[in-house]
Amino acid sequence: MVGNALEQEIIELYSDNPSSVYSINQIASKLGKKYPYINKKVTILIKNKIFKKIVVGRSHLCSLNLKNDETIYLLILNEIRKKKKEMERxxxxxxxxxxxxxxxxxxxxxxxxxxxxxxxxxxxxxxxxxxxxxxxxxxxxxxxxxxxxxxxxxxxxxxxxxxxxxxxxxxxxxxxxxxxxxxxxxxxxxxxxxxxx
Incomplete structure (x- = not known):
């Protein structure tokens, strides 16, 4: 299933700018997680067409696939959480x-x-x-x-x-x-x- 906590964290990196493009290494670095673990999760997101990938040399540059309903769902889930926090504040x-x-x-x-x-x-x-x-x-x-x-x-x-x-x-x-x-x-x-x- 797509949408577990780590996958949500990865998607959240893109919430401020849904058009961002990050390498798997950048994602791991931004989240402070180990590369192999992030690589495995990002591979799942690519397989599920949540991410689009561009291969540049040995790197994969990942961007959100905004044509995929699951991607939109995950982004909306982040936005709902953000709205709830804002309302509480x-x-x-x-x-x-x-x-x-x-x-x-x-x-x-x-x-x-x-x-x-x-x-x-x-x-x-x-x-x-x-x-x-x-x-x-x-x-x-x-x-x-x-x-x-x-x-x-x-x-x-x-x-x-x-x-x-x-x-x-x-x-x-x-x-x-x-x-x-x-x-x-x-x-x-x-x-x-x-x-x-």
Whole structure:
């Protein structure tokens, strides 16, 4: 079965930047684990198509296979844990979450993220964005700033601002987030993948 604790740790390395590419040696080093043990686990992840591998000399460079549902499931599991920790730390966010859930249903908002002290609402169209902006109850955000973007604006921001990957908590739309990442995966790899330790 994929998803045991070590496999989750390995996947978590990619949560800040799903387009990252790491060698097995880098993964072992980042986790502080022995290479043979990590090699065995990564081989299982490659076999299960969670990872894609690129062979460079004697090394395997591993990246997430975002076209695989199991990969998305494991990433979402990490994001759910991250959201739970964030909610436990912030009473204001916990209070705002009730409004966010209602707003997401009522306005058909595909994605809501928390970044620093801001709540980012991603809507499909400019019209939906403008309509939601007029109806939003800012007091219900309990002191968090509100930012609104269309899907296209969000995709562009992801390409231009690495912190959107690194410093966010998905509050609503886990699958949608990774669906968006999948759309621009190749561009993100070109911009942000590091092949150095």
């Amino acid at each position: 912030s009473q204001r966010l916990e209070q705002a979450s009730k409004y966010l859930a209602k707003a997401a249903r009522a306005a058909n908002i595909p994605l809501i993220l928390k970044q620093k002290n801001s709540i980012l609402f991603v809507l499909d169209t400019k019209e939906a964005k403008n309509e939601f902006e007029k109806s939003m109850v800012k007091q219900a955000l309990h002191g968090h700033e509100a930012s609104l973007m269309t899907k296209e604006e969000f995709l562009q921001a992801l390409k231009e601002d690495k912190t959107l990957h690194e410093d966010h908590t998905i509050l609503h739309g886990f699958e949608k987030y990774y669906e968006y990442i999948r759309e621009i995966e190749d561009e993100l790899k070109i911009r942000y993948s590091k092949l150095t330790p």
